[in-house]
Amino acid sequence: MINYSHGKGDLENWIISEEAFQPDTLGKSEAIMYLGNGYMGLRSATEEPYMKEVRNLFVSGTFNKAEENEVTELPNLADVTRLDIRVDGDRFSLEFGKTKEYIKQLNIKTAELRRYFVWTSPKGKVLQFEFKRFVSLNNLHLIGMKMCVKSLSDPVQISFDTGIDAQMSNSGSQHFLEGERRIFDKKEILLVQTTNESKIDVVINSTHKITVNNVERIDEPEMNMTRRKVWLTYDFNLQPNDKLEVEKLTTVYTSRDKDQDNAGYTIEQLREKSLNDLRNCSMQGYDSLFHSHKEAWNKSIWNSYALEIDSENPYDQLALRFSQYHLTIMAPAHDERMGIAAKGLSGEGYKGHSFWDTEIFILPFFTFSNPKVAKSLLTYRYYVLEGARKKAFENGYSGAMYPWESAWPTDGEVTPKLGDIDIVTGEQTRIWSGFIEQHISADIAFAVYQYFNVTADQEFMNHYGYEMIFETASFWASRLEWNEVKQEYHINNVIGPDEYKEHVNNNAFTNYMAFFNLKLAIRYYVTLMKENSSLIEKLTIKLDLETAYQTWQTKAEKIYLPQPREEDLVIPQDDTYLSLKEIDLTKYKKQEKLRTIYRDYNPEQINNLQVTKQADTLLLFYLLQQTFLQEDIHLSTSIKEANFYYYEAKTLHDSSLSLATHSILANDIGDTELAYSLFRKSTEVDLGPRMNTSDDGIHAASTGGIWKATIFGFAGLRLVDGKLRINPKLPKQWNHMKFTIYWQGQPITLFLTATTLSIKVENKKKIEFEIYGQHYECDDVLKIDFEYQN
């Protein structure tokens, strides 16, 4: 059971706790309490092992293809966290004996994991255990661990094995060649691994400091080595109230680490760096290292984002902090050759691949809160252009066709081809997304557009952004299919965001986003022709823009854009959706687990029902409201409402991407109670009571969604035709909220109540914005009263 401590004082609404040990649902706390710093992610499996545990340590960007018939993925590194503890010779486990005062908690403020309990062994000895752990934010290579054991009753013998274990795998797939193992000075352990295909070297060093009653012990441990594993065995006899403290510090370096020329360090260099770092850290010790880490979190994250929610439900504030915590630790901000994985760095799910999740659900947080990170993530997509061009070429298209799933930039498409069981045939299902889920190219173009408008980062556009827009536009131009009968361009045989519909024609989302992409390219081309002829010349040489521009213009105008039906204003999700069979979805809408519909129908059957996995057509009302749709179709509230209620009823939210978008739209159409309820549900994707939802890892897009529903939904912040619009609609449970965003290079801080907005422009550079149709300017501080308007 996961609890959310409302805490006291400094820790109020900063703590997520598990207050009972449940060996059958370890995945929940392992994932949602995972530690990381963007460089690496360490799943919070307990020190002592359990049957259903999943131990994971991932380092961003270390992609490897374990076997010839697999796709590349983030490999699970050697484990350093496991401690095999014996009490009087018997294995210590919370599945035996009696446990009192158990708590496992993540302190979000300090990004420290802590576990505490008093345990009575089956033989009746009473011991107090405390474990602490952090993955340093200021030293990206450092993992700190601490164990403290006290016997509260009798003399007791405590022994434990501690080492580095490279027998780990990704659910059985082994990524690493067995490498060097060594123990220096009966204290420092070295293990070297090399990925078997991408040949990335990983050097891991661990060292130990042991004190009893604060006096350092220099007992010689037993040294052990076996296949892929090296460890020390320590053995202590404790008297009642003796305090045994074990500090284990670990450094992790890989040849993916950025050096000056991106050539990658040699194993020898990595060995030296890792061991030197370890020895330096060892001189400081856990407490001092943790102090620096805590300060880094305070300064770079909490003081900088300054997001405050004063809610009747203090959990709301915690959920937002949870969101920012995870968005921070999942982002490889240190290296623009790396993207964000769909599960962050918290589990094997989705193999560490980047999806449209980043651009549509996660990136807005960074674009508005930490544009440097947003830039790094979009630069990653610029590097992925190489793979995207390759994919376009292989499929007979022009320009850049972004891979549905991306790993290392040059990998190209890495979506697996087979999935879970088909309950009708008993075979594995086919996964079509890598072939026909194509909207991602437009999604990335949209993210570039959003980033540029919010940050005004012209340099990024000149170096990367324009090229991405032009190349994706060229892809769409080549992708369009001329329909002779209707005299318009169609996009046939795709999967839209609703992955329960495969091989559909004219998915509204895809068609509109492709149209957006083409129009954006046209607009930028025209602007650049006027304003930066040297750049346009350069790009023209590289991309043959003159011809491309002609094609964009001709084709954009003739794309078929599905219009609202006359009778009910519903925009058809695709050519056939509205004519498919409707079934009673109550059972699935109320489901305790996700995707239970697969227990009754196979993909082919689901394809023929009016049932939607996740927000699809509705996404358009959120993404494109502010740009082209207004020019082309009348997006009155009644259309929005008609579509919202039609599709919401058919949407199972079987993807974690979905709820936040529907929350924003519910708010847009004035259904604030539903909006708040959907927001709460979106926070529960990971933080909720369903204990198995996060087994494969947390839902990165959903953590972005929590922030989005708050800022774009309740605070009503939106980019409308390149301008800042703020139409706040706080839920009635919220007294006020406060947050800092970056707008065109400067931080601005907003304080909102139900009817007032106070704004502070930190660098005193004038900004313009609109609130419920009223235009404002401000270069310092301003307080505005407003009324809700729908």
Added chain:
Amino acid sequence: MINYSHGKGDLENWIISEEAFQPDTLGKSEAIMYLGNGYMGLRSATEEPYMKEVRNLFVSGTFNKAEENEVTELPNLADVTRLDIRVDGDRFSLEFGKTKEYIKQLNIKTAELRRYFVWTSPKGKVLQFEFKRFVSLNNLHLIGMKMCVKSLSDPVQISFDTGIDAQMSNSGSQHFLEGERRIFDKKEILLVQTTNESKIDVVINSTHKITVNNVERIDEPEMNMTRRKVWLTYDFNLQPNDKLEVEKLTTVYTSRDKDQDNAGYTIEQLREKSLNDLRNCSMQGYDSLFHSHKEAWNKSIWNSYALEIDSENPYDQLALRFSQYHLTIMAPAHDERMGIAAKGLSGEGYKGHSFWDTEIFILPFFTFSNPKVAKSLLTYRYYVLEGARKKAFENGYSGAMYPWESAWPTDGEVTPKLGDIDIVTGEQTRIWSGFIEQHISADIAFAVYQYFNVTADQEFMNHYGYEMIFETASFWASRLEWNEVKQEYHINNVIGPDEYKEHVNNNAFTNYMAFFNLKLAIRYYVTLMKENSSLIEKLTIKLDLETAYQTWQTKAEKIYLPQPREEDLVIPQDDTYLSLKEIDLTKYKKQEKLRTIYRDYNPEQINNLQVTKQADTLLLFYLLQQTFLQEDIHLSTSIKEANFYYYEAKTLHDSSLSLATHSILANDIGDTELAYSLFRKSTEVDLGPRMNTSDDGIHAASTGGIWKATIFGFAGLRLVDGKLRINPKLPKQWNHMKFTIYWQGQPITLFLTATTLSIKVENKKKIEFEIYGQHYECDDVLKIDFEYQN
């Protein structure tokens, strides 16, 4: 704790039992109770999983090199034995609740594993469990399992997951590409695997039959699939005394299976064979299949070997049966392209490789008891000639230099190059055996000689044997190093059987065996020239025998053969051994675990002490007594005694190969009490009270040693210069013994007491033999009285 049930009636001395469940020492019963049939070996891990379990399923000959920097090994196949059982929704485990009447036992007679207990769940429900399992001897591809559960108290919900799990690895090294997974008809499971380097396909099918109170249930299970894994989940509500029975049958086929032209079946063929076989088996059901299996054991093994020991310690009889059981299940009698692994098919230790263990310690059992299997195993070595010639060539030698470790015949040398930790440097130790432990070539020649003399199988010799003898002789001839000073040939820089001495010159065992090998080649060449000129012509063309013969003759005479020292008659183990430092070995002679000397000394230090891992020089007195040694040196009892007591004191028996040899020699020199004590110790290598000795697998050579110490030691059977010699010396604890051996093509049965031998020549073809110097002939039945002579 392992117990040896003396049993009752039919089962007297046929049962090995574990009478208390000990989760920390699972390896013992997993290994010594493993099931197999030479085609495959299934480690006896329990159905429900435990932390320290090792699940293994090996199929002989399916060697694969998992990663480029590893050596080839027998891969651990997908697991079919694990059942994840839940009682009222909670994981079932004997680590929780209360267990009564627990017994896990291997019935050696029927080769069936059984586990029974009454378990009270933590919530107070009382259940009775029984599990049975066999690996069929008459259908090499079949694994049968049965689970029977009864609730003795309350209504109870039992659910369980059962499937095929290919997330298995060899201590983290993954050998298999993820293959097809499928469920047919919600009942039959298919999993296909392909080794990632050798590209061997494995097809595994499992099916289930479930009855409650003997009525078949056709409940539809939940079907599940995840990475490398496919399974069914069944769920039943039982009333008190309802009996749930689950039969799970599994068939295993691989593309290594012999077809007509050894080309290997295609996956499609294997799928068809496997599924057809499964469906046929399924129609018969567990009980009927088990009956056929039991009959096969009775007929082919127990009635055929007919080995009986009437001892004061009934355990002795059991130990001999244990030995024959394991010798049977480890031997891939079905395919002469396969050898016996050092751990049989019971664990990952030694990677499924064949060592000299086979020829010197295991093969004699087959040569004397089941010559067809011996022929198959020696034919394997004939196929290995290809790798042996390659190794000789690569090392600059002629002829065939047998690999120290062999896998697939064409693999050549497969010994790993790095071992466990060096306690001084903290690094991995170097393993030199693959380079310089060279006696194996002569050991194999010796085994051919022994096989030929015992079986008179001239056809084998003509096809395979002579070529093996000639080629190994040519290797030795090229290997010898001329010492100009001493005017003799030396063999420098080797490891003898005593692996605690690396890089020694003139290891006595190696030099004598090389001499034997050369003399044998000379003898066979001369005989063949006289008796089979067409064969000698054929071989001469292939092997350039004329030149070779000249070289053998010249060099054999000048090999340095270390002689007994004048002062104490001790033959130096090598050039330096007798001058090395002696230390007090008491601590290590009394050790509870093996190789504890490595905790105090590293290999370099051990190399400089008079301490021996295992029988080395002493082996000569057992192997070569009957041939050349008698001609060349005076092997009086006093020399034998002097060497025995000198080296036995220095031998830690840190190899399982050692004790049986010393037992035989102790008997030879009349120390019958020591002989019996060493015999008992040799049986305890696996069957003894030290619970961790078999973790990596049983000791194949040691199970051969138990038989050897009995037959060559106590029964005094020996091949002396090609003739059968029987000098019995029964331990005082034994009243009589009886056994059947094959001598030159016909079975002869011997019945021994302390002073009499009764012999029955089954096919009435006259045989000759010698007892304590007396010559006998017999073509029917004979009873002889004798007296002990030393």
